[in-house]
Amino acid sequence: MIIPLIDSVIYTMLAATTPVVLAALGVMFTNFSGMFNIALEGMMLVSAFFSVFVVDITSNLWLGMIAGIGAATILGLSIFFICHYFHAEIFIVGMGANLIATGLTTFMAVQLKGSSSLIFENVPKLRRIAIPIIENIPILRGLSGHYVIDYLAIAISVICYILVFYTPYGYHLRTIGKDEWVAKTLGISITKHQFISYLWCGFLCGLGGAVLSLPVGVFLGGPVGMANGRGWLAIAVLCLGQENPLNILAAALFIGATSALSDLLQVTTSLSPRLLMALPFAAALIAIVFYMAKEHKTSLGIKI
Amino acid sequence: MGNNVKSYLEMREITKTYRTYDHAVVVALKGANLRVRKGTVHAVLGENGAGKTTLMEILAGVLKKDSGTIYFKGQKLEVENASQAFAQGIGMVHQRLSLIEDFTVAENIVLGIEPTNRLGIINLEQIEKKVSKFFQESGFALEASGIVNTLSIGQRQKVEIMRALYRGADLLILDEPTSALTEQEVQDLFRLINVFKKQGKTIIFITHKIEEVLDIADELTVLRKGRTIGEGQIKDFSKKEIIQMIMGEPISLRIERIPLRKGKILLSVRDLSVSSNGNLERVKNISFDLKEGEITAIAGVSGNGQKELVEAIFGLRLPATGKILVNSKDITNLLPRGRREMGISYIPEDRMNLGSSLKSSLMENVIVDKYYKPPFSERGWRQIDLCKKYAEKLVSNYNIKIPDVDCCVGTLSGGNIQRVIIARELTTDFTILIAQEPTMGLDLGSIKYVYNLLLEMRNEGKTILLLTSDMDEIINLSDRILVMYRGEIVANLDNNLKPITKEEIGEYMLGIKRQNHIELLG
Numbered sequence: 001m002i003i004p005l006i007d008s009v010i011y012t013m014l015a016a017t018t019p020v021v022l023a024a025l026g027v028m029f030t031n032f033s034g035m036f037n038i039a040l041e042g043m044m045l046v047s048a049f050f051s052v053f054v055v056d057i058t059s060n061l062w063l064g065m066i067a068g069i070g071a072a073t074i075l076g077l078s079i080f081f082i083c084h085y086f087h088a089e090i091f092i093v094g095m096g097a098n099l100i101a102t103g104l105t106t107f108m109a110v111q112l113k114g115s116s117s118l119i120f121e122n123v124p125k126l127r128r129i130a131i132p133i134i135e136n137i138p139i140l141r142g143l144s145g146h147y148v149i150d151y152l153a154i155a156i157s158v159i160c161y162i163l164v165f166y167t168p169y170g171y172h173l174r175t176i177g178k179d180e181w182v183a184k185t186l187g188i189s190i191t192k193h194q195f196i197s198y199l200w201c202g203f204l205c206g207l208g209g210a211v212l213s214l215p216v217g218v219f220l221g222g223p224v225g226m227a228n229g230r231g232w233l234a235i236a237v238l239c240l241g242q243e244n245p246l247n248i249l250a251a252a253l254f255i256g257a258t259s260a261l262s263d264l265l266q267v268t269t270s271l272s273p274r275l276l277m278a279l280p281f282a283a284a285l286i287a288i289v290f291y292m293a294k295e296h297k298t299s300l301g302i303k304i
Numbered sequence: 305m306g307n308n309v310k311s312y313l314e315m316r317e318i319t320k321t322y323r324t325y326d327h328a329v330v331v332a333l334k335g336a337n338l339r340v341r342k343g344t345v346h347a348v349l350g351e352n353g354a355g356k357t358t359l360m361e362i363l364a365g366v367l368k369k370d371s372g373t374i375y376f377k378g379q380k381l382e383v384e385n386a387s388q389a390f391a392q393g394i395g396m397v398h399q400r401l402s403l404i405e406d407f408t409v410a411e412n413i414v415l416g417i418e419p420t421n422r423l424g425i426i427n428l429e430q431i432e433k434k435v436s437k438f439f440q441e442s443g444f445a446l447e448a449s450g451i452v453n454t455l456s457i458g459q460r461q462k463v464e465i466m467r468a469l470y471r472g473a474d475l476l477i478l479d480e481p482t483s484a485l486t487e488q489e490v491q492d493l494f495r496l497i498n499v500f501k502k503q504g505k506t507i508i509f510i511t512h513k514i515e516e517v518l519d520i521a522d523e524l525t526v527l528r529k530g531r532t533i534g535e536g537q538i539k540d541f542s543k544k545e546i547i548q549m550i551m552g553e554p555i556s557l558r559i560e561r562i563p564l565r566k567g568k569i570l571l572s573v574r575d576l577s578v579s580s581n582g583n584l585e586r587v588k589n590i591s592f593d594l595k596e597g598e599i600t601a602i603a604g605v606s607g608n609g610q611k612e613l614v615e616a617i618f619g620l621r622l623p624a625t626g627k628i629l630v631n632s633k634d635i636t637n638l639l640p641r642g643r644r645e646m647g648i649s650y651i652p653e654d655r656m657n658l659g660s661s662l663k664s665s666l667m668e669n670v671i672v673d674k675y676y677k678p679p680f681s682e683r684g685w686r687q688i689d690l691c692k693k694y695a696e697k698l699v700s701n702y703n704i705k706i707p708d709v710d711c712c713v714g715t716l717s718g719g720n721i722q723r724v725i726i727a728r729e730l731t732t733d734f735t736i737l738i739a740q741e742p743t744m745g746l747d748l749g750s751i752k753y754v755y756n757l758l759l760e761m762r763n764e765g766k767t768i769l770l771l772t773s774d775m776d777e778i779i780n781l782s783d784r785i786l787v788m789y790r791g792e793i794v795a796n797l798d799n800n801l802k803p804i805t806k807e808e809i810g811e812y813m814l815g816i817k818r819q820n821h822i823e824l825l826g
């Protein structure tokens with residue numbers, strides 16, 4: 001009885017981690033380049049919409065994924081260009097992008113199908129991929145049977161780690177985030193790296209959005225929307241993981257675990273489901289407070 | 305005409321105007337000229353704000369000139385950014401340090417030219433080894449794996465210099481590389497410069513220390529207010545003439561210091577131990593007192609715990625053990641603001657990060673330690689007009705070159721930023737001043753001004769703790785000299801009894817000699 005429960009908790013945890021870690025890695029790149037992008041929610045939303053929409057038209061999941069990534073990237077690059085050429089304040093533009101994403105996807109959904117939430121009956125859906133052997137081992141079983149993007153997310157975290165800490169690109173990127181003056185004196189192009197970081201952010205949020213809609217063939221528009229706060233959780237995850245992609249993955253897993261816990265409590269207890277849905281957000285807040293307190297102490301040279 | 309240029313480097317009629325966001329206009333260069341011959345050390349001199357850094361940053365590709373032409377190696381030089389200038393063989397050590405604080409020394413040294421393997425991966429260990437070897441060969445004692453934020457400003461300057469040398473350049477620009485270096489370190493640098501020269505390379509050297517110019521440079525160019533007002537061979541000038549040319553008047557740093565009667569104790573440090581972030585014990589069980597009307601200097605080779613000691617006294621770092629008392633009140637657990645209210649004032653060595661907020665206006669920078677107190681705030685309201693008047697007063701008293709007090713401090717020349725910090729810290733009701741490298745980057749005129757101010761304050765009965773790499777400054781100003789070596793005080797010398805010599809201090813600094821317990825009590 002208890003083992004299948006653990007299986008399912010692990011399974012949900014991993015599934016809940018994917019969009020958050022992808023978006024968090026995306027915002028990590030923009031943070032490094034000194035142009036912190038807060039429009040993750042919006043970028044995931046447009047991707048969720050366009051990926052499932054293109055799958056509906058073409059019946060091709062890969063094209064859908066590409067469309068989602070493309071849409072998120074276009075939104076990201078618009079933010080970049082507006083800020084770069086018109087010296088707009090990045091947070092305001094990011095807020096605007098979030099609002100536009102909600103408005104645009106809801107509007108298009110209503111125009112196309114007459115409802116802000118779409119259920120596509122006959123589209124192909126992402127298939128679960130079982131890992132041989134592991135799928136039969138209790139407890140570890142929860143690691144198997146995920147979608148391709150879930151596995152990809154883990155691989156991307158590791159790749160990002162190598163990229164950030166062991167390649168010249170990573171060094172240059174971090175240099176810009178820490179001190180633009182240093183980058184300037186060493187001839188590291190700030191604009192170029194900011195542009196590339198927005199490409200990264202578009203790609204990663206695009207994947208993160210696609211993994212929301214493609215497995216189920218559903219798009220939820222409206223004020224809450226399909227991203228449902230995951231873009232904001234990703235920013236919290238970045239605060240916890242700082243500049244290390246593996247720490248970001250760990251922090252996202254923590255958030256994923258609280259989501260799984262929240263799901264579990266919703267079915268096993270009579271606590272208010274609405275309240276339980278706030279659990280990951282509350283957990284993120286508390287974790288950040290503790291993290292900051294610790295940081296403060298180390299900066300004063302206190303041993304912990 | 306371009307090809308009949310004889311000089312190795314020739315900058316002609318360079319102009320540069322800065323425009324800040326609030327539309328203030330600063331003309332930094334009004335047609336400056338510079339001619340440098342190959343294989344020489346060329347000193348570029350001038351008072352604070354003369355335009356030296358601006359001219360050099362244009363050459364190094366960091367800034368764009370408005371007009372004028374540059375010929376380098378017989379060709380017209382047009383560079384867009386620092387890496388293009390570097391590709392042409394121009395390297396620069398910037399006055400404003402350009403190191404990443406959380407990277408290691410080795411990482412900073414190779415930043416921008418990181419060697420990789422075939423897969424594009426960096427092998428840090430290998431880099432550290434290579435950099436260590438390079439340090440050893442050049443005779444500079446630096447730890448390749450150390451994190452930069454644990455280093456003092458002097459050590460950071462060394463890292464910057466080593467970076468420029470490591471990368472190699474035909475023309476090396478050194479913009480005030482020695483402002484926080486000790487004499488010994490300067491000599492080490494000069495040795496390297498001479499090696500460089502022998503290889504047929506060319507050095508442009510900026511400094512405010514005339515002895516260094518006489519020591520190392522072959523030729524000089526003097527700038528004033530954005531124009532070249534003099535050039536020539538060093539051997540044709542005397543020290544006095546050079547000073548006259550730079551400042552427009554003769555200046556001597558000699559000052560009168562009359563011993564005072566010892567007053568009461570203002571600050572005591574008792575059995576203080578402080579650890580660095582890496583948990584190494586950097587200050588070991590130190591005790592001393594600062595008395596009214598006394599300037600106490602702490603001498604020592606950088607990296608012997610001075611940084612951690614000062615941070616602990618001002619509350620930037622909690623000590624592991626021990627106490628700090630002001631007027632017999634324990635302040636060990638107070639935050640920096642609390643300590644300021646107890647009468648401590650602090651001129652940090654790191655003027656860009658700790659000393660000022662580069663993105664804030666001058667006005668904000670000079671009231672940041674007192675904006676919440678009357679008369680700067682009354683009943684919870686800030687008195688903007690009064691703050692502005694106050695800032696304007698400081699600008700004129702300290703002769704800070706700034707278009708208006710709303711301009712941000714980041715746009716000032718290095719020496720002028722230092723003046724802002726000094727103006728703020730000395731214009732308060734303090735009784736205890738911790739002054740770290742107070743004259744770093746200042747021109748002779750301002751150094752003289754600061755010396756006189758410090759003495760005046762001491763004569764009023766304040767106490768000053770002076771930490772500086774400039775041995776002459778220590779000997780001229782201080783009543784008492786404490787020498788730190790490996791985290792301990794190894795000598796307590798009274799400079800009023802009989803004048804202490806540099807050599808004497810040097811022996812203690814290098815750990816060759818050490819006083820016994822009774823001598824240490826003073």
Ligand SMILES: Nc1ncnc2c1ncn2[C@@H]1O[C@H](COP(=O)(O)OP(=O)(O)OP(=O)(O)O)[C@@H](O)[C@H]1O
Pocket residue numbers: 322323324330331332350351352353354355356357358359399705706714715716717718719720745
């Ligand atoms: N980014 C900037 N924006 C506006 N004005 C600037 C900027 N940088 C320098 N200036 C101004 O240009 C003038 C020349 O500055 P520069 O830094 O070249 O002087 P400097 O000769 O190097 O002085 P110092 O000896 O103090 O280092 C100064 O008046 C300074 O205020």
Ligand SMILES: [Mg+2]
Pocket residue numbers: 356357358399479717718719
């Ligand atoms: Mg300068």
